[in-house]
Amino acid sequence: MKRTTIVGITDESLIHPPEIFAELSARQRLAEASLLKQQNHFIQSNCPACAAAKREFAFARSGFSFQSCQVCQTLYMSPRPTANMLHEYYEQSDYGRFIQSADHETALAPFRKDQARKQADKLIPLLQKSDHRENGILLLAPKHTMLAEVLAADAITPVHSKPAPWHDDVDPQGDRKYAIAAAFDIFERLPDPGTAIAKVYQQLSTNGHLILSVRSGSGYDLLTLWQHSDLKPAEHMNLFTVEGMSLLMERAGFSVGELSTPGHLDLQIVKRIRAQKHLKLDRFTEYFLNNRNDFASEQFQGFLQKSLLSSHMLAVGVKN
Amino acid sequence: MPTCHTTPASSAFSRSRLPLRAAIIGMGKVGKTRARVLTARDDVVFVAAADIDPSKCADFPDIRVETDHHALVSAPDIDVVFVATTNKFAPDIVCAALEHGKHVFCEKPPGRTIADIERIMAAERANPHLKLQFGFNHRFHYAVMEARNMVDSGIYGKVLWARGVYGKMGGADFEQIWRNDPEEAGGGILLDQGIHMLDLFCYFLGGDFNDIQSFVQTMHWKISLEDNAFALLRTPTQQVAMLHSSATQWRHKFSLELCLEDGYINLEGILSSTRSYGEEILVHARKNMTANTGLCPAPQEEKIFFDDDHSWELEVAAFLEAVKTDTPVSSGTSDDALRAMRLVFGIYAARR
Ligand SMILES: [Zn+2]
Numbered sequence: 001m002k003r004t005t006i007v008g009i010t011d012e013s014l015i016h017p018p019e020i021f022a023e024l025s026a027r028q029r030l031a032e033a034s035l036l037k038q039q040n041h042f043i044q045s046n047c048p049a050c051a052a053a054k055r056e057f058a059f060a061r062s063g064f065s066f067q068s069c070q071v072c073q074t075l076y077m078s079p080r081p082t083a084n085m086l087h088e089y090y091e092q093s094d095y096g097r098f099i100q101s102a103d104h105e106t107a108l109a110p111f112r113k114d115q116a117r118k119q120a121d122k123l124i125p126l127l128q129k130s131d132h133r134e135n136g137i138l139l140l141a142p143k144h145t146m147l148a149e150v151l152a153a154d155a156i157t158p159v160h161s162k163p164a165p166w167h168d169d170v171d172p173q174g175d176r177k178y179a180i181a182a183a184f185d186i187f188e189r190l191p192d193p194g195t196a197i198a199k200v201y202q203q204l205s206t207n208g209h210l211i212l213s214v215r216s217g218s219g220y221d222l223l224t225l226w227q228h229s230d231l232k233p234a235e236h237m238n239l240f241t242v243e244g245m246s247l248l249m250e251r252a253g254f255s256v257g258e259l260s261t262p263g264h265l266d267l268q269i270v271k272r273i274r275a276q277k278h279l280k281l282d283r284f285t286e287y288f289l290n291n292r293n294d295f296a297s298e299q300f301q302g303f304l305q306k307s308l309l310s311s312h313m314l315a316v317g318v319k320n
Numbered sequence: 321m322p323t324c325h326t327t328p329a330s331s332a333f334s335r336s337r338l339p340l341r342a343a344i345i346g347m348g349k350v351g352k353t354r355a356r357v358l359t360a361r362d363d364v365v366f367v368a369a370a371d372i373d374p375s376k377c378a379d380f381p382d383i384r385v386e387t388d389h390h391a392l393v394s395a396p397d398i399d400v401v402f403v404a405t406t407n408k409f410a411p412d413i414v415c416a417a418l419e420h421g422k423h424v425f426c427e428k429p430p431g432r433t434i435a436d437i438e439r440i441m442a443a444e445r446a447n448p449h450l451k452l453q454f455g456f457n458h459r460f461h462y463a464v465m466e467a468r469n470m471v472d473s474g475i476y477g478k479v480l481w482a483r484g485v486y487g488k489m490g491g492a493d494f495e496q497i498w499r500n501d502p503e504e505a506g507g508g509i510l511l512d513q514g515i516h517m518l519d520l521f522c523y524f525l526g527g528d529f530n531d532i533q534s535f536v537q538t539m540h541w542k543i544s545l546e547d548n549a550f551a552l553l554r555t556p557t558q559q560v561a562m563l564h565s566s567a568t569q570w571r572h573k574f575s576l577e578l579c580l581e582d583g584y585i586n587l588e589g590i591l592s593s594t595r596s597y598g599e600e601i602l603v604h605a606r607k608n609m610t611a612n613t614g615l616c617p618a619p620q621e622e623k624i625f626f627d628d629d630h631s632w633e634l635e636v637a638a639f640l641e642a643v644k645t646d647t648p649v650s651s652g653t654s655d656d657a658l659r660a661m662r663l664v665f666g667i668y669a670a671r672r
Contacts, residue, residue, distance in 0.1 A: 001627050001628060002462065002466075002624050002625060002626050002627065003624070003625045003627070004622055004623070004624045004625075005622070005623045005624075005625070006620060006621070006622055006623070007603070007620065007621040007622075007623050008618060008619070008620035008621055010620065117606065118622075120475075121475050121606065124473045124474075124475050125466075125469040125470050125472070125473035125475060126469075127473075128469065128472060128473040128474075129469050129472070129473075154474075262622070306625065
């Protein structure tokens with residue numbers, strides 16, 4: 001097993017550009033409120049990672065209920081919106097239209113460009129060593145245009161799954177089997193990740209790789225901030241723990257090739273939200289943040305990554 | 321100088337016979353490691369071993385034990401022979417085993433001289449149906465394999481230079497062990513350990529180094545062989561590799577840095593049974609030329625930790641796969657061994 005960490009800081013403002021952040025948040029809250037109006041039609045869910053029914057209430061956030069799985073500690077929303085409701089949220093709301101607008105794209109372009117290059121640097125070696133490299137890459141997302149551009153420079157043309165993945169539909173080209181499937185920041189949003197990952201498994205060649213990144217349910221930022229975390233409930237319905245992700249992959253038939261938490265923003269997120277919401281956190285965190293410098297934060301962040309305790313997870317499954 | 325007979329052997333091996341039957345010649349530390357790998361597999365049975373000290377085979381009570389290897393390399397019920405003896409004896413045993421129709425896996429180095437590997441290759445050519453592999457197991461470490469994938473994928477362009485440090489501290493009995501006896505070993509730390517780094521230089525840079533400069537010295541230990549070697553190697557296409565192989569590295573160290581046109585890949589540490597070479601880590605990054613000023617920021621690096629070392633298992637698996645499927649050996653070939661030996665002796669010859 002291998003674990004990936006990141007050395008060096010990304011400024012969180014690149015991911016949340018201040019010039020659009022207020023507008024984005026306001027629209028997003030309206031879209032959430034619109035979703036909540038339909039909560040009588042929300043559906044109950046078992047643990048999206050291990051399918052266990054045993055759970056305890058974790059917290060409520062903006063009217064949405066989050067549960068903690070008693071088996072794998074994955075945090076998940078239940079009851080939750082249906083795929084149709086999510087389609088409205090992402091595609092038809094003001095918020096949905098805004099995140100697809102040119103303004104939003106432009107504001108995020110520097111971050112997305114850098115991110116796409118790094119994602120491509122992971123995908124290309126994986127594809128080159130595949131016995132089925134001619135079968136190509138399946139990208140489970142409608143919005144990876146930047147990544148597609150970077151891959152195109154290496155003469156790789158990925159196929160995008162259509163329609164949007166919150167429909168759990170990952171079958172864009174019938175019987176075609178891919179060498180690699182990539183799902184960056186998708187699985188936390190899916191109403192039924194178990195069904196989605198089973199379909200991905202079917203779409204891969206033997207020894208094919210699924211590479212995915214998700215917001216972690218066992219990251220320092222989430223465990224410290226809990227209900228105060230910077231969650232967008234509808235977009236973070238499944239917060240897999242490292243253990244839960246392993247179970248999700250194995251249930252679908254994958255063997256786990258890598259589980260890493262290369263997130264490098266935990267300390268920045270905790271500091272920002274603590275200040276914004278005037279929180280008093282646990283004794284250790286308060287002492288640490290009040291008395292230690294940026295160098296210590298960087299070291300601590302490195303420890304979190306290496307110990308699989310950071311805010312974002314990278315997982316690779318291999319089809320047996 | 322002993323010579324090998326180069327007449328083709330009448331093979332006792334039937335390709336369809338599975339599981340294969342294996343013997344190990346030399347049951348020191350490395351021989352025992354190979355034995356444990358073999359006993360964990362179901363396509364091969366570890367049936368016999370030879371060692372001048374038969375008590376070294378005590379952990380394997382069910383096998384046939386000989387004190388003379390001749391009985392095993394000629395035994396009709398043996399298909400594959402693993403050679404883990406001192407450098408002095410390995411070439412003769414490899415040649416004898418090939419002549420008797422055995423597939424052979426031999427630990428590095430493949431003898432004490434270039435002539436040793438050349439006569440092994442003559443025996444190999446006379447028996448083209450047999451498989452011969454050498455134990456350059458570093459190629460089967462996960463960090464090395466990942467680095468090779470990255471280099472091959474071309475994401476960072478071509479390799480410009482490599483810088484390798486491989487060192488150990490010797491130990492309390494360092495002056496007495498066979499590895500520092502010129503008669504048994506043929507070379508010092510460079511031939512014993514540095515050869516792995518030279519093999520990796522070849523693995524990543526292609527390996528046709530034709531310009532060599534070096535210092536080869538005995539700096540500390542009371543031995544007649546070298547305890548430190550420093551070398552600069554250059555290919556005709558101007559790629560340069562820099563080596564320091566040391567037996568006075570008081571904390572064990574493995575470090576291989578690869579600089580490519582658009583980024584870098586550094587291997588820091590390598591997993592071993594004692595973990596004395598530290599964790600096995602691959603650090604890589606794309607060069608960062610985005611700054612508008614002359615001061616480019618340090619690139620954001622990805623650091624990959626590898627928790628397991630299955631290099632011995634993977635290496636044996638690759639060898640047995642070549643035997644079972646009658647396909648060419650893919651890594652640790654006699655050509656690889658010859659190339660590494662030419663570099664070792666090129667560095668000795670270039671010493672100033
Ligand atoms: Zn669970």
